[in-house]
Amino acid sequence: MSWLVALGEGIVIALDSLRANKVRSGLTILGVTIGVTVVMVMAAAITGINDSFTELISSRGPTTFYVAHAPQGGGIQTGTEEEESAFMKNPPLEPRWADQLAQLPAIKSADAIADLSQSGYKARHRDRDIGVALVAVGADFLETDNGQLEDGRFFTSTEAKRGRPVAVVDSQVAEDLYEGRDPLQRQFTIASPSGQGTATPFQVVGTYRRADNLFAGFVSHYMLIPFESAWQYVPFWHRLITFIVTPKDGVPIDVAMDQVEGKMRQIRRLHPGQKDNFAIITQDEILKLWGQLTTALFSVMFALSSVGLMVGGVGVIGIMMISVTERTREIGVRKALGARRNDILWQFLVEASTVTLVGGATGMAIGGAIVWAIDHWTPIPATVPLWSVLAALGVSALTGIGFGLYPASRGARLDPVEALRYE
Amino acid sequence: MDATRDLVIMTRGLTKDYQMGSETVHALRGVDLEIRRNEYIAVMGPSGSGKSTLMNLIGCLDTPSGGEYVLNGQAVQDLDDDELARIRNREIGFVFQTFNLLPRASSLHNVELPLIYGGVGSAERRERAEEALRMVDLGDRMEHKPNELSGGQRQRVAIARALVNRPSILLADEPTGNLDSATSAEIMAVFEHLHKNSGQTIIMVTHEYDIAAHAERVITLRDGQIESLDADITVPHAVAQ
Numbered sequence: 001m002s003w004l005v006a007l008g009e010g011i012v013i014a015l016d017s018l019r020a021n022k023v024r025s026g027l028t029i030l031g032v033t034i035g036v037t038v039v040m041v042m043a044a045a046i047t048g049i050n051d052s053f054t055e056l057i058s059s060r061g062p063t064t065f066y067v068a069h070a071p072q073g074g075g076i077q078t079g080t081e082e083e084e085s086a087f088m089k090n091p092p093l094e095p096r097w098a099d100q101l102a103q104l105p106a107i108k109s110a111d112a113i114a115d116l117s118q119s120g121y122k123a124r125h126r127d128r129d130i131g132v133a134l135v136a137v138g139a140d141f142l143e144t145d146n147g148q149l150e151d152g153r154f155f156t157s158t159e160a161k162r163g164r165p166v167a168v169v170d171s172q173v174a175e176d177l178y179e180g181r182d183p184l185q186r187q188f189t190i191a192s193p194s195g196q197g198t199a200t201p202f203q204v205v206g207t208y209r210r211a212d213n214l215f216a217g218f219v220s221h222y223m224l225i226p227f228e229s230a231w232q233y234v235p236f237w238h239r240l241i242t243f244i245v246t247p248k249d250g251v252p253i254d255v256a257m258d259q260v261e262g263k264m265r266q267i268r269r270l271h272p273g274q275k276d277n278f279a280i281i282t283q284d285e286i287l288k289l290w291g292q293l294t295t296a297l298f299s300v301m302f303a304l305s306s307v308g309l310m311v312g313g314v315g316v317i318g319i320m321m322i323s324v325t326e327r328t329r330e331i332g333v334r335k336a337l338g339a340r341r342n343d344i345l346w347q348f349l350v351e352a353s354t355v356t357l358v359g360g361a362t363g364m365a366i367g368g369a370i371v372w373a374i375d376h377w378t379p380i381p382a383t384v385p386l387w388s389v390l391a392a393l394g395v396s397a398l399t400g401i402g403f404g405l406y407p408a409s410r411g412a413r414l415d416p417v418e419a420l421r422y423e
Numbered sequence: 424m425d426a427t428r429d430l431v432i433m434t435r436g437l438t439k440d441y442q443m444g445s446e447t448v449h450a451l452r453g454v455d456l457e458i459r460r461n462e463y464i465a466v467m468g469p470s471g472s473g474k475s476t477l478m479n480l481i482g483c484l485d486t487p488s489g490g491e492y493v494l495n496g497q498a499v500q501d502l503d504d505d506e507l508a509r510i511r512n513r514e515i516g517f518v519f520q521t522f523n524l525l526p527r528a529s530s531l532h533n534v535e536l537p538l539i540y541g542g543v544g545s546a547e548r549r550e551r552a553e554e555a556l557r558m559v560d561l562g563d564r565m566e567h568k569p570n571e572l573s574g575g576q577r578q579r580v581a582i583a584r585a586l587v588n589r590p591s592i593l594l595a596d597e598p599t600g601n602l603d604s605a606t607s608a609e610i611m612a613v614f615e616h617l618h619k620n621s622g623q624t625i626i627m628v629t630h631e632y633d634i635a636a637h638a639e640r641v642i643t644l645r646d647g648q649i650e651s652l653d654a655d656i657t658v659p660h661a662v663a664q
């Protein structure tokens with residue numbers, strides 16, 4: 001009963017003393033605000049990115065895996081030294097090996113692809129030159145991709161096999177290259193990063209919209225061409241060649257991987273004792289890598305918000321020490337009227353958590369606004385997960401309770417007679 | 424038999440020492456006291472004679488350094504903090520010289536405080552607090568804050584607060600010390616009324632003879648000891664102003 005009244009009282013008193021001590025409370029609130037804002041934004045971003053990632057992965061089918069010339073770690077900062085050197089030492093894959101893998105009994109399809117989206121290729125039409133994210137893929141690309149064909153058609157398997165110079169482009173390519181005119185059947189040439197153009201013109205056969213996904217969103221001016229045509233007409237770094245392998249329905253993924261590994265060793269002419277000089281990468285591993293990355297992000301978030309909360313916490317101690325001192329006499333009166341230690345303790349803890357919760361609420365508002373902005377203006381699909389709201393509230397209340405505990409217990413332990421004599 | 428059953432307060436050899444650095448101050452040096460139900464007592468004595476110290480011990484705000492204290496038949500000298508808080512809440516009503524109201528709270532809320540710590544539900548709490556305020560003629564000042572009230576009104580709020588939990592003892596340490604004589608008379612009238620109508624034991628510290636004259640019995644202290652358990656204060660100079 002008395003705790004409930006103290007709750008109301010504590011909140012009122014806390015808001016009152018916040019108003020009275022603006023600088024001190026401002027600093028405290030700021031600290032907690034920063035802490036909570038960081039928690040909210042990072043949690044939202046990580047959740048958003050995670051969702052995109054899982055969605056992307058699962059659209060490929062869970063058993064699809066990849067063959068690359070070296071572990072993917074080489075491309076991402078988390079790779080070990082061994083992986084880094086393998087990335088440069090292992091010979092690249094050759095596209096024709098994909099056909100050999102496709103012949104394996106456990107394998108439904110194996111296609112060579114090359115993601116040249118980061119490599120700085122340009123599309124050229126008359127005097128126009130625009131940067132494109134070029135990806136060389138197989139004819140059944142759309143089966144494992146969430147994107148949609150908007151107009152025209154995708155390239156056929158014959159075109160893919162023969163390496164016909166055809167392309168499917170997104171609306172931005174169409175607009176920038178052809179000034180908004182219908183891009184279908186129009187031609188362009190591809191220029192390598194060094195500026196050298198292909199002699200053979202490519203023809204647009206379809207337009208395509210990438211799935212709304214974080215990893216799609218980062219890339220605009222997206223352009224798909226048959227892998228074979230890239231192989232024939234576009235000079236590129238062969239270490240970017242990857243095989244995308246899909247096992248036959250009902251075949252366990254490890255059976256398929258065993259067969260692929262054996263075949264690859266045979267192709268690479270490896271002796272029994274030698275290590276693989278290529279890598280088989282499952283989506284699990286990609287997810288694991290991603291997991292490591294999010295763990296790192298979480299640590300950063302933890303560190304940043306801890307700093308903010310520490311600042312807030314120290315402020316709480318200050319504010320509450322002053323509040324306890326200023327109200328020494330009040331504590332004496334309350335004790336004379338029958339308040340027990342815990343009543344006083346609770347009163348000040350409520351006050352302390354009110355201060356930090358104000359900071360927390362401010363942090364959630366700011367964090368929410370930032371998340372909204374990220375969601376609207378960047379490709380990261382950020383949403384505020386419920387747990388982060390609860391965590392933010394919990395963390396700010398706990399900061400108040402944790403750091404308020406010392407001042408509060410000082411107040412609770414005051415001797416009533418001395419407290420009443422305090423001037 | 425009858426006399427002991429009626430005892431509200433009984434102390435035996437009550438002492439209280441304060442440590443001031445290396446020096447020990449003997450504020451009370453063995454006080455034997457018996458106070459019966461519904462007595463109206465004034466405590467007098469020079470400044471520093473131990474009046475407030477005695478009141479604090481009687482009110483269970485403090486624990487004695489030695490001796491025995493039996494309150495309503497219960498020995499309280501060895502109780503812990505929370506048990507003392509409970510006794511203060513149930514048995515004791517304090518009225519202070521400086522009122523000691525919570526400055527930011529309304530009269531009503533100030534009066535509700537003992538009920539809050541006594542665990543009384545909100546509806547009953549409000550009702551009883553309003554009743555106590557009406558009893559001290561402040562029915563129309565319930566929502567006023569202390570700084571919106573006169574000194575006499577503040578002290579009446581404090582009295583209402585002291586009475587709201589129907590304690591057996593009302594302790595007032597120089598309740599009129601901060602009031603002018605007209606207001607003091609007003610407060611004394613309230614005490615008078617309480618004494619006649621509600622059966623509480625009233626113990627009041629004062630150094631004004633005309634205030635002490637309202638009491639049935641005057642106890643005087645000197646140097647931490649009882650000087651007289653029933654002093655005669657009908658001295659001429661006290662009556663003349």
Ligand SMILES: Nc1ncnc2c1ncn2[C@@H]1O[C@H](COP(=O)(O)OP(=O)(O)O)[C@@H](O)[C@H]1O
Nearest residue numbers: 441443448450469470471472473474475476477
């Ligand atoms: N908390 C304390 N610490 C030290 N000495 C005290 C304390 N309280 C009271 N005293 C001393 O005890 C004696 C009695 O004080 P008090 O009971 O307040 O006297 P009175 O109320 O009669 O004026 C005084 O000498 C006073 O200085």
Ligand SMILES: [Mg+2]
Nearest residue numbers: 474475476596
């Ligand atoms: Mg005194």
